Amino acid sequence: MINIKTSGAGRRMARVAHMRALKSGAASFALALSVSYVALPSVAEAQQYRFSSVSIEGNQRIEPSTILSYAGIARGETVSAAQLNDAYQRVLGSGLFETVVIEPRGNRLVIEVTEFPTINRINFEGNRRIKDDALNAVIQSQARRVFNPSTAERDATQIAESYAVQGRVGATVNPRIIRRSDNRVDLVFEIFEGGVTEIERVGFVGNQVYSDARLRRVLETKQAGLLRAFVKKDTFVPDRIEFDKQVLRDFYLSRGYVDFRTTGVNAELARERDGYFVTFNIEEGQQFRFGQITTISEIPEADEVEFQDSLKIRPGVVYTPSLVENSIARMERLAIKKGLNFVRVEPRISRNDRDLSLDVEFVLVRGPRVFVERIDIEGNVTTLDRVVRRQFRIVEGDPFNPREIRESAERIRFLGFFSDADVQAREGSAPDQVIVDVDVSETTTGSLTFGGTFSTSTGPGAVVKYNESNFLGRGQKLGLAITTGTDNRQYSLNFAEPAFLGRDLRFGLDLSYIETDNQNAVYDTNLARFRPSFEFPVSENGRVQLRYTLDMSEMTDLASTAGALITSEAARGTEWSSALGYTYSYDTRRSGLNPNAGVLLEFGQDFGGLTGNNQYIKTTAKAIAQTKVLNEELTLRATLEGGLLNYISGSGRATDRFFMGSSVMRGFDPGGIGPREVNGATNDSLGGNSFVVARFEAEFPLGLPEEYGISGGLFYDVGSLWSLDQTNADVINEGFKARQVIGASLFWKTPVGPLRFNFSRALSKETGDQEQTFDLSISTEF
Missing domain, CATH: 2.20.130 (S-adenosyl-L-methionine-dependent methyltransferases)
Structure with missing residues (x-):
């Protein structure tokens, strides 16, 4: 419905238009009666018309010849009543006229039209959430074009859908026109944005293994909670629901539930239209594990035993498609390494319902002889071609491998440089040639933060x-x-x-x-570091970093209460040291066999003495293991970390030794444990040349609505910091003495980042230790 705002002159124009519409309707009705009359069986011959002239009336912008071309009636042509009706429908269907009247007057045919007005300008009223430029991009109506009511109605629907994507499903849009002179109108879209229609509840029907809370953590769609003003994923978006269905399937498939399916999603709108209740109806099925893993070769030069030995799948492991994909990629890389081109690996899976296992047979077959003709990259304005091209493990002239192309596409998307990246292969200049097209859309990659x-x-x-x-x-x-x-x-x-x-x-x-200005110490420090490094992979999960470190340190503004050791160390003034070092890391958290468990191992050493008087070896090691149990509701994590600073010649000072802050061992102040120099007013933390700490923690839900992002945890830390290369009679806690801490944690996921509140108590501590019963880490950016 198009509502018209008019002044006095406008109302007169409206009455004229109304009379014309009545006249048009009457003429159409008369024409229909004449057509039906001539169609009666009692009439022996249909009525015929012949016009010596055709006149066009009422047109202002549209040329008469254009209207005649739509009508399709020429002077002197004999036409029937049905043909006149067809002419009427064609002229009206052009979308250029409000009314059309075709009236025979003797030997003259009169076509009277009322043109649609021209749009003078388009305005949006009531929009605050979406700017005018964004709304102009979704409508088809344009200024200085002919106004069409149907198009305006479709535009109103598109605008309402733009608001629905933002969760404002109650938004209404009414198109109105304001008449102007010279048959012009202003088109106004009156918008009532309404409030955000949030998702009040996300539920599941049919889940037996995983709880609603666990599945809700998988979805992109979130329930509205305390942070609804910041969390934008708690609005109902149909496209997001479809994405969540695929995410749920991937979640179950990666855990061996190959028969999982979503039978339907019910989204019920509350009576007040201010909230949705979304329910996923699912069927989990049974969990399958890998059965027999075999390899056969249909290529004579490919040794199936050698390819079988390259597999890391073992029977009894929970089935996951990603493990099959990784195995195929590993076997194809082995084929390339052995100089076997066009080798394809086809997995053939046999299902055993009796023992809930899947036998996988990897078949080595010869693929088609197709080569990569070229790689075309489009859409990158800032990013150089070589940045995109190096994500491919193949170059022009190499054998074409569809799997490698898919993996390259994933690597391009993982860069984070593009909002969209599409990689497609098409036939090249010959049937055995393929062109790889890469179409990307760049996004912002820089940020300036004040926080x-x-x-x-x-x-x-x-x-x-x-x-x-x-x-x-x-x-x-x-x-x-x-x-x-x-x-x-x-x-x-x-x-x-x-x-x-x-x-x-x-x-x-x-x-x-x-x-630092007297930060947890009786002196100030100035520390500078220059560290170049190189890092490269040495295995599927292992990497090595080689580095050179040049350090400068000085201790200044020493307090009068400082002890003898700190005083002597500060008196050494500015010191420079340099070292060559390496770190080996082994990380299975992303590429491991178990999606719920991972291991991180790090071992590094720095060999100092290239400059300065001190020669030393600084060794650090860390091992972290994590797993999820009780249907992934409980996260268990164990960390073992240690360090050893061994001086071959010379000696270190407080700026060189290890200190144990709350990030290393909870329950104590930074510098709160380890060797100390104590004498009267002197109570200086000296650090230590050796430390070791074991941290054990569990994280679990607290039963609160998960949209609040609050969970709990318990932890137990045990460790020690000890050993000095110089000492005196005032030094305490120089030897190894284990401290133990227990505590509880409160985790809160907020839009500004995860917060952690630690409440701790020391079970065992030594004289001089400084306990910290509460610790909070928070970072706010705006």
Whole structure:
């Protein structure tokens, strides 16, 4: 319905239009009667018309010849009443006229039309959430074009759908016109945005293994909670529901439930139209495990035993499609390494319902002889072609491998440089040639952040950060940061080239300068570091980093209460040290066989003495294991971490030794445990050359609505910090003495980041230790 706003003159125009419409309707009715009359069986011959002239009336912008072309009636042509009706329908169906009247007057045919007005301008009223430019992009009506009521109604529907995507399903849009002179109108879309229609509840029917709370954590769609003003995923979006159906399927398939399916999704709108109740109806099925794993070869030169030995799947492991895909990729890479081109691996799966197992037979077959003719990249304005091209493990002229193309597409999307990346293969200049088309849409990759920080150990502070993950379009990472606190200031620059010299070799450069003002100590420090490094893979899950470190440290503004050791160390002034080092890391958290468990192992050493008088070996190690039990409701995590600083010649000082803050061992202040120099007013933390700590923790839901993002945890830490290369009679706690801490944690996922509240109590501690019963880490950016 098009509602018309008119003034006095406008009302007169409206009455004229109304009379014309009545006349048009009467003429159409008379014409229909004449057609039905001539169609009666009693009439021997249909009525015929012949016109010596055709006149067009009422047209202002449309040429008479154009109207005649729509009518399809020529002068002197004999036409029937049915043909006149067809002519009427064609002229009216052109969409150019409000009314059309075709009237025979003797030997003259009169076609009287009323043209649709021209749109003078388009306005939007009542819109605050979506700007005018965004709304103009979704409508078809345009200024200085002919107004069409049907098009305006469709535009109103499109605008309402734009609001529905944002969760405002109650939004209404009414198109109205305001008459102007010269048969022009202003088209106005009156918008009532309404409120956000949130999802009040997400439920599941048919789930037996996993609880509603566990499945809700998988979905992109979230329930409305305390943070509904910030969380935008608690609005009802049909496309997101469809995505969640696929996410649910992937979740169950990765855990062996091959028969899982979503039978339907019910989305019920509350009577007040202010909330949705979404229910997923699912069938979990049974969990399957891998049965027999075999390999056969249909290629004479491919040794099936060698390919079988390359597999890491073992019978009894929970079935997951990703493990099959990884095995196929591993076997195809082995074929390329052995010089066997066009080898394809086809998995043939046999189902055993009796023991709920799936036998997998990998068959080596010869694929078609197809080569990559070229790789075309489009859409990248800033990003250089080579950044996209190096995500491919193949180049022009190599054998074509569809699996490799799919994996390359995933690597391109994983870069984070593009909002959309489409990779397709098409036939090239010959049947045995393939062209790979890469179409990308770039997105913003840089950020400038002004923020605030707070920590129970360093107090409040301010942060200014600049990060660019695609520096100059080269795929390089650049970071600049200035952090200031109550008693510290830090300046840092980080740069990384992920493909140094075009290889899988990451070059990094870290520069930092830190100033502290009596931060948990009786002296100030100035620390500078220059560290270039190279990192590269050595196995599927292993990487090695090689680095050079140049450090500068000085201890200044020593308090008068400082002990003899600290005083002697500060008297050494500015010291420089340099070291060559390495770190080996082994991480299965992403590529492991179990989606609910992972292991991280790190071992590193730095060999100092290239400059300065001190020669030392600094060794650090860390092992982390995590798993989820009780249907993934309970997360268990264990960490073992340690370090050893061994001086071959010379000696270190407090700026070189290890300290155990709350991130290493909870329950104590930074510098709260380990060797101390105590004498009267002197109570100085000295740090230690050795430390070891074991951390055990469990994280679990508290029964609160998961949309609040609040969960709980328990932890137990045991560790020690000990050993000095210089000592005196005032030093205590120099030997190994284990401290034990128990505590509870409260986790809160907020839009500004995850917060963690630790409440702890020391079960065992030593004289001079400084306990910390509460610890909070928070970071706010705005």
